[in-house]
Amino acid sequence: MRKVMNNRNMNWMILALLAVTMTAVAQQSASAPQNPQPVAATQPDQTAAQPSQTQSGQAQANLAPPTTMDQVVDRVIVQEKELIKFLSPHTPIVETYLQNLTQDPQLGPIPQDDHYFLGRMDLSQSIDRSDFLKGKDDGMEKHLLGEFTKKFKFQYQPLGFSWMIFADRNDFDRQHYNFHYVRREFLGDVRCLVFDLTPTKDAGRGRFLGRIWVEDQNFNIVRLNGTYAHPSRNSYYFHMDSWRLNLVPGYWVPSYIYSEEGDFTAGAKNKIAFKAQTRMWGYNLKTATPNDELTNIRVDSVKDSTPTAQDATPLAAEREWQQQAEDNVVERLERAGLLAPAGDVDKILQTVVNNLEITNNIDLPRPVRTRVLTTSPLETFSVGNTIVVSRGLIDVLPDEGSLAMVLSHELAHIVLGHNLGSQYAFNDRMLFSDEATYQNLGFKHIPEEETAADKKAIEMLKASPYAQKLDSAGLFIKALQARAPQLSALLQAHLGNNITENGMVTRMAALATSAPALDWNKLDQIAALPLGARVKLNPWDDKVEIVKAQPVAITSARDKMPFEVTPFYPRLSRFSTASASAITTTAALPTAATTADASPTPTN
């Protein structure tokens, strides 16, 4: 047994020794006090039975360090119940994007078709959900499984979504589970105890079966990997790899879930195979309360402090009106969790926009702003002078030239005066439920405006510093064209215009004609990146930042994975002032050597 000798590791030594002497089995000790009943939101008096808690939920703060593995398991159970209670007032957004796979002789498993789901979870008592995407499908089951529903009756009830984020929302205890200590292991910077969980003999159907990783200071679960045991006949549970991030003191918040099913090996034909990424965010979205409204009244709303307060000319009034519409939409989307707060990624986008503006002598009465849509489908739109690009689209762009291509189209709409949208200056039009956002807001242009914007965009690009970098933009379009027929869900825009029509790329398609030939087997030709390659989204506060990861060398065409989903491997770290580094996704950036210099960093 190798041990690092330092005081802080004393607990570890004890645990490690115990693990050896106990043959690693944490038995169901009759003497171990069972936990209080699952803490339901409706039973506030139960909290008295819990260990005393701090505001930040660190129930462990007042407990002695566990000295036996049995005590560790007790703490894990307490902490999990504490998390369930802590999250119960929250209604995070949950997005699942699924690709069904088919076997390509050279590229391995590639997407065959795809499904998209966006909803909101209510974690209060029974874990409910509501859909953003109405009228398109019959809900989550179909979105997830498509034609598979014929084969497998997908069993959500009574578990709802709980399987995705909790091991067992109602019965996570020793009556229902055996905890078997495996070893200790680091996940990122966080030292963990690893346990295998098996349902007890009479635990019933649909119990978690798999492995959990528990951080070794407060004994919170940070990762769950497994499935549910004993499905009833003709039903089926997905396998899942579920990650949590320490985004608030004392709590590890469910953030990413990767699911994968099926046989991807060559020769395994006609078998079900899919990969899916589920992301959660918007945990801390402000729900408007009377108190919030009051604190939002700020002194700077009294703007008439200019020495000579003037009446607005009709033109000034018109511009003010447009600004109001733009601000209303930006604020509303942010409140719905669909727009990230202004941040560093915007600065990168802004720099590219500025480069286009300066070299084209574009001088607009109001500045152009950029923002990031928090969702995966590849789309852009603009409202007033604000350009919005989706997280998923930024993810898959190979370089700055292709980013300039994306932004130039929306800048062209602004320059050409296409963006009116003044109806949103009326505030009643902002009064709808978050889930109804897609029914109440829309920024689609007519085809004539799309054509005109493309033409203007290409003019601007050719006069810009990106004129020499349009090959990669054209290659991106070619790669998108190659995959478009299989990625209709990823290419379904929800607020702006579609980039493709009937499986054909229409947006900026002219750039493809001058681009080099697309060659998947050419290892140094990176036409498009996997999802998750660029942007990381903080599930708690919705802030976005650019992924910082060491490039991983591409060794075969299969490593490119353009537009594809991959497993999550966030680098875990404990909450700190530099908590931003807690969500560095490393393995989500499988692209190569090219990645380092392909980053869409500003050229200066």
Ligand SMILES: [Zn+2]
């Ligand atoms: Zn457009």
